[in-house]
Amino acid sequence: MDATGTGNPTFHLLSESLELCIHTVLYCRQLYPASIFAPVTFLGLQIHVCRHDKINKYISDTVRVASEGILRGDIDSVVLTFFDEEANRFASLREGRTLTGGSQTNSAGSAQLSQLTASPAKSPRTGEFQNGILERFVFDFDSSLLKRHFQSTKPAAGSRGNDRGGQFPSKSLSNSFRNLLLRLTTTPPRTYPGSTSFRLGLQLAEVTKRDVEENQVLCDALTGSEWFEEEKRNIYVARDRGVLKPIKSVVSSEQGISLEVYVEKVV
8 A cells, every 4th residue: 555545544634625725715716606616514614615517627636636746745836826818928937847737628727717707807907917927825845755754654565564654644634724724714805807717736846757657646647637738837926026925834744744835926
């Protein structure tokens, strides 16, 4: 049994938490009508989840690849970026290998779904949303810590024993994700242009060819997925124009997780 995968309780907690964090931000940012969201209960909190099939598939497919890569230390961060499609171009971003949701006809982050917006928002002030980037929410993991934890909990070759990676997550980790979701529900509202859409990106860590080959989910995403395309640049806000605001930290030494969540806004 690997330290990751569908049989690992930590994998399930991480996947569900990340997925619901993304839905929560979409709901709070009112990118789509409230009528296409439905309430669900998770960790004792009421969370609103988008019911649109394409949006759900786009988010769940991204999170599935992300969670597997995060627990192996192959992925540094998950990035939810809001942008104005009418601007038709992105800011200059930092270099690095990146997986982003594609813009083909079945991509939930593309123009087609921006039409689900309830009504056009007010026009931005001149220069406020330069280069199309409005805001991004970043879930930044310590990939080196996760990689060391993964290597230390991975069973030896030929071993059939249970590995420590399959332990149930600590109560403190569950509480930390609960507090993160609670914090996201209280983020101040922001008005977007009516042509706003969103995109999900995964920033890869320094991975070797062998790392990718051993992570079948990541390998499939890089080579044959309908949702992902590899880019040398990502839709990051330029550092000299973005203001960072920390949201919450999630730390668990038992699971090797150290997560910093922050929002970056254009000024």
